[in-house]
Each structure stands twice: as structure tokens, then as C-alpha cells.
Amino acid sequence: MIPRYFEYYNSVRVVAGKHALGRLPEELLRLGVSRPILITDKGVVNAGLIDIVKEHIEGSGVTIGATYDDTPVDSSIHAVNAVADIYRETGCDSIIAVGGGSVIDTAKGVNIVLSENTDDLMKFRGNNRVRAVMKPFAVIPTTGGTGSEVTTAAVISNPDENIKMQFTTPLMLPDFTILDPAMTRTMPPGITAATGMDALTHAIESYMSIQRNPVSDEFAFTAIRLIMENLPVAVSDGANEDARLAIANAAMIAGVAFSNAMVGVVHAVAHAVGGVCHVPHGIANAIILPHGMEFNLPKVRDAVAGMLLPLAGPDVYASTPKKRRAEKAIETVREFAKELNRLSGLPLCLEDAGVRREQLDRVARVAINDGASHFNPIEIEYKDAIGILVRAYGA
Amino acid sequence: MTSRRQRYYQIKPGRKHVKTAIVRLVMLTLGHAFQTAYRIDPEVKKEVDSWPPTFHVVLEVEPDGPRMTLIKRNGALQYLGEKELYNADVVIVMKSIEFMFRMTMGMMSMPRIVAENRQYMKGDLVLAGSIIRCMNRVQTMMIPVVTGLYIKKVPPLSLRMIKNRIIFWTCGVWGLVK
Ligand SMILES: NC(=O)c1ccc[n+]([C@@H]2O[C@H](COP(=O)([O-])OP(=O)(O)OC[C@H]3O[C@@H](n4cnc5c(N)ncnc54)[C@H](O)[C@@H]3O)[C@@H](O)[C@H]2O)c1
Numbered sequence: 220m221i222p223r224y225f226e227y228y229n230s231v232r233v234v235a236g237k238h239a240l241g242r243l244p245e246e247l248l249r250l251g252v253s254r255p256i257l258i259t260d261k262g263v264v265n266a267g268l269i270d271i272v273k274e275h276i277e278g279s280g281v282t283i284g285a286t287y288d289d290t291p292v293d294s295s296i297h298a299v300n301a302v303a304d305i306y307r308e309t310g311c312d313s314i315i316a317v318g319g320g321s322v323i324d325t326a327k328g329v330n331i332v333l334s335e336n337t338d339d340l341m342k343f344r345g346n347n348r349v350r351a352v353m354k355p356f357a358v359i360p361t362t363g364g365t366g367s368e369v370t371t372a373a374v375i376s377n378p379d380e381n382i383k384m385q386f387t388t389p390l391m392l393p394d395f396t397i398l399d400p401a402m403t404r405t406m407p408p409g410i411t412a413a414t415g416m417d418a419l420t421h422a423i424e425s426y427m428s429i430q431r432n433p434v435s436d437e438f439a440f441t442a443i444r445l446i447m448e449n450l451p452v453a454v455s456d457g458a459n460e461d462a463r464l465a466i467a468n469a470a471m472i473a474g475v476a477f478s479n480a481m482v483g484v485v486h487a488v489a490h491a492v493g494g495v496c497h498v499p500h501g502i503a504n505a506i507i508l509p510h511g512m513e514f515n516l517p518k519v520r521d522a523v524a525g526m527l528l529p530l531a532g533p534d535v536y537a538s539t540p541k542k543r544r545a546e547k548a549i550e551t552v553r554e555f556a557k558e559l560n561r562l563s564g565l566p567l568c569l570e571d572a573g574v575r576r577e578q579l580d581r582v583a584r585v586a587i588n589d590g591a592s593h594f595n596p597i598e599i600e601y602k603d604a605i606g607i608l609v610r611a612y613g614a
Numbered sequence: 615m616t617s618r619r620q621r622y623y624q625i626k627p628g629r630k631h632v633k634t635a636i637v638r639l640v641m642l643t644l645g646h647a648f649q650t651a652y653r654i655d656p657e658v659k660k661e662v663d664s665w666p667p668t669f670h671v672v673l674e675v676e677p678d679g680p681r682m683t684l685i686k687r688n689g690a691l692q693y694l695g696e697k698e699l700y701n702a703d704v705v706i707v708m709k710s711i712e713f714m715f716r717m718t719m720g721m722m723s724m725p726r727i728v729a730e731n732r733q734y735m736k737g738d739l740v741l742a743g744s745i746i747r748c749m750n751r752v753q754t755m756m757i758p759v760v761t762g763l764y765i766k767k768v769p770p771l772s773l774r775m776i777k778n779r780i781i782f783w784t785c786g787v788w789g790l791v792k
């Protein structure tokens with residue numbers, strides 16, 4: 220299907236593979252910089268990943284000008300301002316993010332604050348508010364999920380006003396990203412499963428979006444196939460470098476897809492579940508995903524049916540009657556989540572994720588105002604959101 | 615011999631006067647419709663009441679208008695014409711007059727406009743959803759037939775909606791309902 224009109228953009232140089240990190244100094248020097256600030260969090264430091272980065276800059280002309288490892292989960296405006304101050308004080312000339320979505324989004328915020336030379340990130344909320352030329356920016360993801368290394372978006376919370384602020388601009392895209400399985404092999408099974416389901420959700424939602432296009436569709440298909448084939452292995456055998464590399468690539472590819480096609484109802488509801496009940500982003504997505512696909516079915520039955528091919532493989536696709544493919548696709552997603560549950564304890568319903576029933580009303584109210592809903596094929600009203608939440612509540 | 619200026623002629627942007635005038639008129643009507651809907655449509659009232667007590671919303675066309683400015687203050691939603699604001703909380707920006715024109719003429723739906731990236735938003739995106747839901751109600755109040763073209767889900771037609779439409783086209787459209 221060719222839409223009447225579409226746009227596609229991605230400018231990030233991707234360096235992916237075993238020992239890809241060895242390319243870090245060269246890529247930085249190519250950008251004309253040699254004193255980056257390194258942004259990360261405690262979990263990543265404790266996993267020994269910063270030592271790996273250190274090893275790879277040894278003997279090169281690159282000095283890490285400062286290391287910030289206090290990034291909180293889901294990022295925060297305070298962390299952004301703190302890092303920007305350290306950057307200025309220590310005379311850094313570029314930014315490296317080493318971590319999951321929380322770290323990467325913090326780094327994106329830091330880049331806005333520094334490049335716009337402001338102390339008020341709030342002014343840049345929304346789409347395309349940033350105009351300044353950005354600082355050189357590199358991302359080394361350590362989770363296999365958000366795809367934030369190739370997306371034009373960042374979500375940063377403002378704890379003072381208890382809101383999550385969204386920023387989108389193509390200027391925020393990193394100059395390059397390095398995907399190295401050594402950086403994700405320390406990820407515990409639970410986080411591997413949850414962030415992998417976030418990536419799967421990106422691919423599936425971009426394929427149902429009103430902004431989908433032929434380019435994003437191809438990326439989505441490849442990402443779905445890679446995740447279905449490799450995520451269970453990466454969860455159960457974390458040291459398997461091939462599976463780790465496949466998931467890192469899949470998350471990036473899904474990121475390219477949804478950065479261009481956007482996401483929909485699943486993310487709208489999952490963002491709200493995360494915001495109100497502090498359920499990790501990947502877990503919320505994993506729980507809501509099959510319900511969101513069911514909700515969208517009346518409008519995008521063909522698209523959901525088409526996804527059965529990468530979800531279940533050619534044999535299942537061919538042996539399933541055309542009329543049943545959409546339902547079978549959803550069933551496959553459910554079974555996949557159950558398999559991850561057996562392997563890693565991934566919660567399958569909101570109750571198991573620690574959500575209280577009396578919170579659902581508030582979650583639904585937040586969900587219908589989420590930006591992701593604009594790109595969903597079906598309008599999401601309060602009764603729809605609460606319906607999805609109730610169905611997702613108990614096993 | 616022709617001068618170099620004539621040979622290598624420049625192309626100026628020009629203006630789409632007719633389309634701009636039509637859009638201006640539609641935006642004026644829409645502004646009054648918002649003001650009216652807040653008073654007579656409980657759904658719109660509920661949405662607007664959920665916004666902060668003082669709140670500015672602007673719908674504008676780049677590069678220089680037309681513009682529709684709404685302000686919520688002292689428990690009322692007021693249409694301020696084309697007033698320019700530097701501190702608007704949410705600004706919905708249409709990137710060109712052409713696509714604003716197509717939307718106002720029902721040639722393109724709001725979801726299509728969003729999907730094709732013909733608009734963007736500045737400010738607090740959390741309330742953008744609420745604003746768009748209001749816009750859907752307001753448009754249904756204004757226009758009887760074409761709304762299915764504009765929005766994903768047309769609010770059900772009710773007696774109250776018909777009554778509201780009459781109130782709008784007799785009083786509201788003149789800015790009499792505040
Ligand atoms: N910008 C985007 O496009 C985008 C897309 C999706 C999600 N997000 C955001 O990303 C955030 C979630 O990111 P996430 O899911 O990557 O999780 P995360 O960054 O919050 O990390 C989760 C935990 O895993 C630990 N960890 C990360 N890598 C590890 C490793 N290799 N070994 C051991 N521990 C490791 C971290 O220390 C942290 O405690 C959310 O705030 C979400 O809103 C952004």
C-alpha cells in the first residue's frame with residue numbers, strides 16, 4: 220500500500236556488530252571532537268559497562284571530560300540541568316549516552332539545554348521547537364528496547380509538576396550509534412524481556428499507525444521477525460552474543476520504523492500506566508499490546524493479518540485461513556508474552572505488575588490525552604481506555 | 615539586450631488572497647463556535663474545565679496568519695480574534711495556508727493533516743488531545759453533513775446537538791454567546 224503522501228527521515232550512522240565499540244574513538248574524532256561527557260546510570264556502571272567503554276578509548280586521542288552516573292529511571296529535568304552545568308564547568312565538547320531509554324532521553328534533553336543555551340527546558344516542549352545547531356552526540360544503548368538511539372523523540376519527567384514532557388525534533392537525532400552485544404549481555408532476563416517487548420510494540424504499532432508508509436513497514440516487518448526469533452534466546456541465555464546482537468539491531472530497526480510512523484493506543488495507555496502507577500515502560504507495553512491490537516482490529520484488520528507472517532513464520536501464515544489471520548496474529552503475541560513469562564517472570568496482567576484497581580480510572584483519563592493517540596487509527600475515548608485497562612487487569 | 619535581472623528573474627512568494635480570506639472567515643466562525651460551545655455543550659465544558667484556570671490556545675497558519683486565539687479565564691472561554699500572544703500554552707500551527715484551506719473545505723480530515731505532517735504543535739502536548747476532542751464537538755455543532763470527513767469518530771447526533779446548532783447559527787455566530 221502506497222499512501223497518498225508520506226515523509227521518511229533518518230540520519231543516524233549505525234555501527235553494529237561484535238567489537239563495534241572499537242570504532243568509538245574514530246567516530247568521535249571524525250566529528251572533530253575529543254572531550255565528550257559520558258551520561259549513564261548506576262545500573263550500567265555496576266554492570267561494568269563503563270569499564271568496557273574506558274578500555275576502548277585507551278590509547279586514542281579521546282578523553283572522557285566528565286562522567287555523570289546519577290540518571291534516574293524515566294529521566295528528569297533536574298538531571299538534565301545538572302549534567303548541562305557539569306558539561307560547561309568541565310569544558311566538554313560532545314555528549315555520549317551509555318544506557319537505556321532513560322539515559323538516552325536525558326542526554327537528548329541535555330543537548331537541547333546546551334545548544335539552545337537555556338536553563339529552561341520547558342520552553343522547548345512540543346514538536347520542532349528547537350532551532351539551534353546541536354552538539355555532537357553519540358549513543359551506545361545498553362537495553363534492547365526503546366530504539367531511542369534513532370528516534371526524534373524524548374520523554375523527560377518534571378517531578379516538580381508531576382508531568383512527563385515530550386520533545387520531538389529531528390535535530391535531536393544522534394550523529395552515530397554503536398550497537399555492540401558486549402553492552403547488552405549484562406542485562407538481566409527481566410529487563411531483556413520487558414525492553415524487547417517495548418521494541419516489538421514499536422514495530423507492531425508503527426504498522427497499524429495512520430502515518431505508516433512503505434519504508435516504515437519494511438523496517439517494522441524485519442524488527443518483528445528478529446524479535447520473535449531471538450528474544451527468548453536472549454532472555455534465557457544472556458551470554459549468547461548472536462541473539463543479543465539481533466535484539467540490539469531489532470530494537471534500532473523498530474526505532475526507525477516508529478520514529479517515522481509513530482505509535483498509537485498501546486503506547487498511549489502504557490505511558491499512562493507508567494506515569495500513574497510507575498510500571499516500567501516495557502512491562503506496561505507487553506501487557507497492553509494484545510488488547511490494543513484487538514481494539515484496533517475493526518479498522519486495521521488487514522494490517523494485523525499481514526503481521527502474522529513475521530510473527531509466526533511462513534508455515535503458520537500459509538496454513539491459517541485468510542479470515543483467521545488477524546486473530547491468529549494477536550494470539551501469537553499473547554503466546555509469546557506467556558513464553559517470556561515462563562522464562563523471566565514478565566508480568567502478564569496489570570494486577571501482577573502492581574497496579575491497583577482503583578488506579579484504573581485515573582490511568583484512563585491520562586491515556587486519552589497522550590500524544591500517541593493522535594496516530595492511532597481509531598479515536599480513543601475514556602470508555603475505550605477503561606475497557607482496555609479492565610481487560611488487561613486480571614489474568 | 616535583456617538585462618541580467620530579466621534573464622535570471624527572481625520568483626517572489628506571492629499570496630493566496632482568496633484562500634486566505636476564506637480561511638480567515640472560517641476561523642472567525644470557529645472562534646465564535648468555541649465560545650458558544652463552552653456555554654451550551656456539556657462535553658466541551660467538561661473538557662475546557664479540565665484545563666488550568668488561565669489557559670491560552672492558538673490555532674495559526676504559518677508564516678503570518680490568519681490566527682484564532684482563545685483564552686480561558688475567569689470561568690469563561692473567550693475568542694480574542696487574531697490577537698498575537700507570546701505566552702500561549704498550546705499553539706497548533708498549520709504549516710501552510712493551502713492545507714488549512716483544504717481542511718476548512720472538508721477536502722482533508724484532521725487525522726490526515728496530522729498523518730501527513732502538515733501541522734505541528736508547540737507547548738503542553740498533554741492538553742492537545744483535549745483540544746482536538748473539543749474541536750470535534752465544535753465542528754459537529756457547526757456543520758451538519760461533512761463532519762464524517764473531518765474526524766475519526768463523529769459524536770452521535772442528538773436533539774441537543776440540533777438545538778445547539780440552531781443556537782449557534784442564530785446567536786453564537788455573531789459572538790453573542792460568551
Ligand atoms: N525516546 C524514545 O523514542 C523512547 C521510546 C521508548 C521509551 N522511551 C523511554 O525510555 C525509558 C525506558 O528505557 P529502558 O526501557 O531502556 O530502561 P531504562 O533506561 O530505564 O533502564 C532500566 C534499568 O536497567 C538497567 N540497565 C540498563 N542496561 C543494562 C545492562 N546492559 N545491564 C544491566 N543493567 C542495565 C538500568 O540501570 C536501569 O536500572 C522510559 O522513560 C521511556 O519513556 C523513550
Ligand SMILES: [Fe+2]
Pocket residue numbers: 365417421486500504
Ligand atoms: Fe516505547
